[in-house]
Amino acid sequence: MQNVAFIINPFSAKKNYHSFLENLKSTVENPLVYISKSTTGTEKFIDDHFKTVDIFIAIGGDGTLSSVAKKLLNTDKILGGFPAGSGNGFSTEVNFSKNINELLSKIKNKKFLEIDTFTINNHLSINVSGTGFDGEVVKRFEKTSRGFSNYIKVTLKTFFKYKPVEIKFDGQLAKHNGKYLMINLANTRQFGNNAFISPNSDYCDGLVEIALVKKFPFYYSPIFAYRMFAGKLKTSKFVHYISTAQIQFSVETKTWHLDGEYMEIESPIDVKVFPKSLKILV
Ligand SMILES: Nc1ncnc2c1ncn2[C@@H]1O[C@H](COP(=O)(O)OP(=O)(O)OP(=O)(O)O)[C@@H](O)[C@H]1O
Numbered sequence: 549m550q551n552v553a554f555i556i557n558p559f560s561a562k563k564n565y566h567s568f569l570e571n572l573k574s575t576v577e578n579p580l581v582y583i584s585k586s587t588t589g590t591e592k593f594i595d596d597h598f599k600t601v602d603i604f605i606a607i608g609g610d611g612t613l614s615s616v617a618k619k620l621l622n623t624d625k626i627l628g629g630f631p632a633g634s635g636n637g638f639s640t641e642v643n644f645s646k647n648i649n650e651l652l653s654k655i656k657n658k659k660f661l662e663i664d665t666f667t668i669n670n671h672l673s674i675n676v677s678g679t680g681f682d683g684e685v686v687k688r689f690e691k692t693s694r695g696f697s698n699y700i701k702v703t704l705k706t707f708f709k710y711k712p713v714e715i716k717f718d719g720q721l722a723k724h725n726g727k728y729l730m731i732n733l734a735n736t737r738q739f740g741n742n743a744f745i746s747p748n749s750d751y752c753d754g755l756v757e758i759a760l761v762k763k764f765p766f767y768y769s770p771i772f773a774y775r776m777f778a779g780k781l782k783t784s785k786f787v788h789y790i791s792t793a794q795i796q797f798s799v800e801t802k803t804w805h806l807d808g809e810y811m812e813i814e815s816p817i818d819v820k821v822f823p824k825s826l827k828i829l830v
Pocket residue numbers: 557558559560584585586587590608609610611612613615616632633634635636637694740807808809
């Protein structure tokens with residue numbers, strides 16, 4: 549297994565990275581492993597091994613996968629993954645398995661699929677990114693010790709305080725201008741933990757879906773949650789979808805999350821889809 553590298557994010561993969569490493573070392577002789585302390589560390593590692601490695605396996609959450617994907621776009625290198633984050637939305641959607649034997653057999657077969665990625669003002673997103681309420685949730689969540697229960701706590705607290713944000717489109721789409729609870733851009737169907745914000749998204753169709761979510765009354769929250777986890781948001785009267793390959797708009801907040809990572813992005817916002825720009829291990 550000379551042309552494979554394993555990049556472990558010790559922050560997202562806290563709970564299971566030691567057992568992953570033990571399993572790996574007992575199955576593979578001398579694997580090329582990098583324990584990454586930062587995204588710049590990952591980038592340097594990929595640069596240093598780019599010529600000799602064909603498949604880069606990221607062990608972590610969606611943020612880790614995205615940090616590796618960034619270096620592999622439009623190249624012949626393949627991205628694989630071992631899900632070890634809190635949400636694992638992208639990993640789940642592309643069937644990255646938590647079974648190490650399955651991963652090793654995929655590596656052996658070296659089969660790949662070319663999928664879309666997109667950018668928001670030149671920042672890469674491979675899964676679901678957004679602004680408004682969930683941008684604020686991610687910002688606050690990053691100040692906690694993470695985990696699903698903290699995510700739920702922060703979500704509820706933020707819901708009561710959060711004021712909808714104004715979004716402005718030009719031309720024909722101006723009819724959608726107005727205030728929204730959140731605006732999500734979805735390459736795949738889900739945030740993570742099977743929360744399907746955009747049940748019809750397809751990461752191979754050359755399009756991204758913009759999910760415009762209107763503020764709903766608190767009593768509707770369990771219905772919204774039920775619909776989201778059941779993949780039935782498409783028919784909710786509070787959500788409107790726009791499918792697009794490229795779009796510009798402006799929002800009155802800089803608080804975004806990119807695949808679950810907090811980031812400040814200034815409007816105007818320019819979204820572009822890059823069809824078949826990333827090879828993933830299948
Ligand atoms: N390549 C990397 N090396 C080191 N740290 C990283 C890397 N990529 C992201 N991080 C940081 O690690 C933390 C966890 O990231 P990650 O998104 O992988 O896990 P998660 O948030 O638990 O999972 P998910 O996004 O699936 O919910 C974040 O603070 C992020 O900034």
